[in-house]
Amino acid sequence: MIMKKLFFFVVAVLFSTISAAQTDYQCVNDCTLKGYQYQFCTSQCSFNNNSNNVQQYTQPQQQQRIKQTDYQCVNDCTQKGYQYQFCTERCSY
DSSP: OHHHHHHHHHHHHHHHOOOOEEOOOHHHHHHHHHOOOOHHHHHHHOOOOOOHHHHHHOOOOOOOOOOOOOOOHHHHHHHTOHHHHHHHHHHHH
């Protein structure tokens, strides 16, 4: 019984130290209401992202993810007078 509790305690501590990114869903909601893609919004509204560190240790051979671009964001950005290259970098995730 004590070993079982100890095991669950150790597992809980382990998962609390290896946490994924937290997301501000009000930020995501505001972002999607502006017409931006959901994935772009979650990437822009996430913080405390420790998953990159975990990924390095668990899957060192994994290829780097290809960036996605939210073109509604690019369009809004360029309409404000910013350069296309700047906007594509700013609107990519």
